[in-house]
Amino acid sequence: MLSKEWLIVTFETEYDALQFSNLCKQGKIEGRLLPIPRKLSAGCGISWRSETSLEPIIQELIRQHTDDLSCEVVKMEL
Amino acid sequence: MANKKMYLSVGVGFGLVAILLAYFGNPANMAICVACFIRDIAGATKLHSALPVQYLRPEIIGIIFGAMLMAIPRKEFKARSGSSTGTRFLLGFMMMIGALVFLGCPLRMVLRMSGGDLNAYVGLIGFVGGVFTGSLFLKQGYTLGKPQDTKATSGFMVPGFFLALFVLFLIVPSLFVMSKKGPGSFHAPVMISLIGGLIFGGLAQLSAICFSGSIRDIFLMKNFNRITGVLTLFVVVLIYNLATGNFNLSFANQPIAHTEHLWNILGLYVVGFAGVLLSGSLRQLILTGQGSSDAGVTVIGMLVGAAFAHNFGLASSAEGTTDFGRIAILLSIALLFIIAITNLNKKTAASAK
Numbered sequence: 001m002l003s004k005e006w007l008i009v010t011f012e013t014e015y016d017a018l019q020f021s022n023l024c025k026q027g028k029i030e031g032r033l034l035p036i037p038r039k040l041s042a043g044c045g046i047s048w049r050s051e052t053s054l055e056p057i058i059q060e061l062i063r064q065h066t067d068d069l070s071c072e073v074v075k076m077e078l
Numbered sequence: 079m080a081n082k083k084m085y086l087s088v089g090v091g092f093g094l095v096a097i098l099l100a101y102f103g104n105p106a107n108m109a110i111c112v113a114c115f116i117r118d119i120a121g122a123t124k125l126h127s128a129l130p131v132q133y134l135r136p137e138i139i140g141i142i143f144g145a146m147l148m149a150i151p152r153k154e155f156k157a158r159s160g161s162s163t164g165t166r167f168l169l170g171f172m173m174m175i176g177a178l179v180f181l182g183c184p185l186r187m188v189l190r191m192s193g194g195d196l197n198a199y200v201g202l203i204g205f206v207g208g209v210f211t212g213s214l215f216l217k218q219g220y221t222l223g224k225p226q227d228t229k230a231t232s233g234f235m236v237p238g239f240f241l242a243l244f245v246l247f248l249i250v251p252s253l254f255v256m257s258k259k260g261p262g263s264f265h266a267p268v269m270i271s272l273i274g275g276l277i278f279g280g281l282a283q284l285s286a287i288c289f290s291g292s293i294r295d296i297f298l299m300k301n302f303n304r305i306t307g308v309l310t311l312f313v314v315v316l317i318y319n320l321a322t323g324n325f326n327l328s329f330a331n332q333p334i335a336h337t338e339h340l341w342n343i344l345g346l347y348v349v350g351f352a353g354v355l356l357s358g359s360l361r362q363l364i365l366t367g368q369g370s371s372d373a374g375v376t377v378i379g380m381l382v383g384a385a386f387a388h389n390f391g392l393a394s395s396a397e398g399t400t401d402f403g404r405i406a407i408l409l410s411i412a413l414l415f416i417i418a419i420t421n422l423n424k425k426t427a428a429s430a431k
Contacts, residue, residue, distance in 0.1 A: 014357060015221030015423060018298075033299045035291075038081070042154040042283065042368060044291040044358060046298065070224060 140275015
């Protein structure tokens with residue numbers, strides 16, 4: 001199977017991940033929750049995956065909720 | 079796909095460690111069990127005096143340090159603490175009570191299932207139910223808060239405590255109690271137990287696998303990657319049991335098990351629910367090895383819980399559950415709901431309505 005580059009948002013807690021997922025749903029931003037890729041964390045946490053083309057929208061969403069969210073955005077092949 | 083292959087390999091590794099430990103003398107259907115082995119350590123150090131379950135299990139020390147030895151070179155050892163540490167102590171305590179009423183942690187549940195113990199299949203219903211309940215609270219905004227970076231030395235304290243016990247055990251074994259009969263008297267040679275634990279802990283750290291997390295992933299994300307490792311462990315040990323004539327499909331006469339279905343379900347319900355509220359059940363040992371003092375305190379909560387479970391007659395035996403054990407399970411379930419509700423983030427709870 002061919003791998004593809006994705007935008008991955010990682011969070012400090014599961015709570016942050018689920019809250020971010022709700023925000024994306026409210027903003028109709030396409031993507032999905034997935035277990036955090038092992039390369040990015042030694043935890044069994046949750047991350048968000050979207051198309052890389054959505055990066056500007058996702059960065060803006062994070063900026064709007066910067067006080068509530070603790071997250072990092074990376075691009076990686078999955 | 080690469081992920082699936084890793085989980086398959088790790089599941090095979092887990093299975094081989096379990097087989098090795100069983101072959102070299104660990105108790106039947108209990109080749110490796112986090113709850114039982116912490117309980118045995120509580121007995122060995124005289125925190126409880128239940129004669130059949132006292133032995134300083136090197137596997138536990140091995141799991142913590144296997145995780146640490148894997149985490150340090152990968153730069154994944156991080157000394158952190160401060161995520162509702164007191165609450166985690168209580169959750170660890172209750173997780174142990176649940177496990178000792180069922181007679182096993184989720185890991186032993188899988189080993190019992192692969193040995194044909196139908197009571198473990200009944201218990202699985204409760205475990206899945208507990209994880210489902212915890213996942214619902216996660217969706218509603220449950221959180222114990224973010225841990226903070228702390229001094230590196232703090233991350234070594236709980237691992238160091240267990241290492242000190244183990245070194246003392248090697249130098250002056252007479253300080254510790256060792257069962258002469260019962261499950262505590264069955265054990266592999268010390269170094270094989272230690273190596274088995276080291277490999278198990280290293281693999282668990284490498285894969286970030288987690289029993290309650292693997293079911294949580296299905297509920298929250300419909301993701302089956304982590305459960306692949308657990309299922310592989312089940313299949314590997316099942317094949318070993320079938321090949322060696324140790325597979326016995328029945329409810330009755332299973333080693334170190336009872337047939338009270340309701341309490342098998344509710345015992346593991348507590349474990350699954352607490353496991354999700356803690357973000358991991360057996361994984362607490364791995365996180366302790368990665369420097370989390372929150373997880374370390376959770377493990378100490380499990381150790382204290384094991385001592386209380388035997389000192390106050392809460393733990394089950396092959397004869398069945400006890401009155402106090404059943405009451406403790408009901409109280410634990412009530413407390414788990416209180417902890418889950420009181421740790422809901424109000425903002426998220428309001429927006430979810």
